[in-house]
Amino acid sequence: MTNIRPEIKHHLTDPLLMAYSAGTLPEAFSLTVAAHVSMCDECRARLGSFDSVGGALIEQTEAEDVSEDTFAATMARIRAGGPRDAKPAPRTRSDVLPAPIHDYIGGGLDAVRWRHVGMGVKQAVLPTARDATARLLYIPAGAAVPDHGHRGTELTLVLQGAFVDEVDHFGPGDIEVANEDLDHTPVADIGADCICLAATDAPLRFRAMIPRLAQPFLRI
Amino acid sequence: MTTTNERRETENEDWVACIALIRDDGDERAFARLFAHFAPRVKGFLMRSGSDAAQAEETTQEVMATLWQKAHLFDPSRATAATWIFTIARNRKIDALRRQKRPEPEDLPWGQDPEPDQADVLALQQESDQLGTAIAALPEKQRVLIEKAYFGDLSHSEIAEQTGLPLGTIKSRIRLALDRLRHEMK
Numbered sequence: 392m393t394n395i396r397p398e399i400k401h402h403l404t405d406p407l408l409m410a411y412s413a414g415t416l417p418e419a420f421s422l423t424v425a426a427h428v429s430m431c432d433e434c435r436a437r438l439g440s441f442d443s444v445g446g447a448l449i450e451q452t453e454a455e456d457v458s459e460d461t462f463a464a465t466m467a468r469i470r471a472g473g474p475r476d477a478k479p480a481p482r483t484r485s486d487v488l489p490a491p492i493h494d495y496i497g498g499g500l501d502a503v504r505w506r507h508v509g510m511g512v513k514q515a516v517l518p519t520a521r522d523a524t525a526r527l528l529y530i531p532a533g534a535a536v537p538d539h540g541h542r543g544t545e546l547t548l549v550l551q552g553a554f555v556d557e558v559d560h561f562g563p564g565d566i567e568v569a570n571e572d573l574d575h576t577p578v579a580d581i582g583a584d585c586i587c588l589a590a591t592d593a594p595l596r597f598r599a600m601i602p603r604l605a606q607p608f609l610r611i
Numbered sequence: 612m613t614t615t616n617e618r619r620e621t622e623n624e625d626w627v628a629c630i631a632l633i634r635d636d637g638d639e640r641a642f643a644r645l646f647a648h649f650a651p652r653v654k655g656f657l658m659r660s661g662s663d664a665a666q667a668e669e670t671t672q673e674v675m676a677t678l679w680q681k682a683h684l685f686d687p688s689r690a691t692a693a694t695w696i697f698t699i700a701r702n703r704k705i706d707a708l709r710r711q712k713r714p715e716p717e718d719l720p721w722g723q724d725p726e727p728d729q730a731d732v733l734a735l736q737q738e739s740d741q742l743g744t745a746i747a748a749l750p751e752k753q754r755v756l757i758e759k760a761y762f763g764d765l766s767h768s769e770i771a772e773q774t775g776l777p778l779g780t781i782k783s784r785i786r787l788a789l790d791r792l793r794h795e796m797k
Binding site (some may be wrong): 409451 | 639642643646649650651652653654656657658659660664668669672673675676679680681682683684689690691693694695696697698700701702704705711712714715716717718719734739742743746747757758760761762763765776778781782783785786788789
């Protein structure tokens with residue numbers, strides 16, 4: 392495996408890293424966070440610090456008595472479990488796909504079942520829980536992503552190539568965190584076809600969206 | 612109080628040694644000490660996260676059994692025992708309460724340091740203790756918000772800017788451990 396890492400300019404936000412550490416993100420978002428962390432040492436270290444907050448909370452949380460036989464029951468579980476887990480084999484990844492995405496596809500890029508969505512753009516929805524959606528996007532060099540207004544949060548992680556929008560230029564490993572305030576038209580860089588992982592919670596997270604949508608009105 | 616701090620440090624240092632004893636010798640007495648300290652805390656964490664007592668008890672057993680099974684994967688230069696146990700409990704919680712998978716990042720290509728530097732381990736422990744003290748000292752409102760975020764009462768979009776969390780040193784410490792590992796494994 393090569394250790395040459397892209398220079399990453401766009402990182403995860405603190406609330407996303409904290410929610411991933413806490414384990415409260417929808418699966419599609421967790422997948423995107425895990426994929427970015429696989430590519431980014433900076434966010435790996437930041438995630439480690441949020442895990443440390445979890446450790447501190449475990450230390451500080453009010454202890455609940457466990458029943459008398461819990462220890463014996465745990466030892467019985469351990470004995471029934473047989474020998475210790477072997478050191479896990481390194482997970483499979485490909486040049487473009489970090490292991491978490493590779494796992495969801497069950498193979499590399501050639502195993503992706505693309506569907507055409509127009510203008511040469513292809514997508515493949517990955518099998519996650521339905522509270523948010525994760526899809527791979529394939530955008531030919533120089534093409535624009537078809538209009539996709541986001542009403543919730545959208546995370547877009549570049550895996551290959553690059554795209555440009557009103558915000559900035561996003562290269563391999565970069566992640567764009569967009570909400571409904573951002574109106575953008577991403578265009579793939581002309582250098583190479585662009586492959587991204589995009590996760591959004593908009594269509595199925597109606598309840599969670601209400602407070603956010605109401606905010607501008609409540610302020611009037 | 613220095614006595615409390617000193618006691619906490621020795622206790623914590625002990626946890627790393629306990630996990631090494633479990634890993635190397637299958638030492639049940641070391642495991643019993645860890646269990647007495649952490650099992651009630653894990654159960655408390657799970658109950659505050661929405662488990663009922665019976666499920667929390669069951670999940671606590673799974674968490675503690677996982678600790679035994681994975682003792683050889685614990686790297687004390689990158690996480691304290693409490694942090695590592697938190698990550699195991701969190702993963703079990705997602706599995707048990709939300710019935711979702713949790714995609715995990717790749718492990719580092721250069722793996723895990725077989726013999727982490729004792730100074731690194733100690734420094735991480737001290738900085739984690741300082742983080743714990745700092746969290747305990749946060750204004751009530753802020754601390755409650757962080758607890759809610761970790762116990763699952765807040766969605767990611769509801770987690771506001773956490774300006775009160777002093778994460779800088781601990782992040783640098785972990786970053787240093789990663790860099791050192793990368794360098795040594797070249």
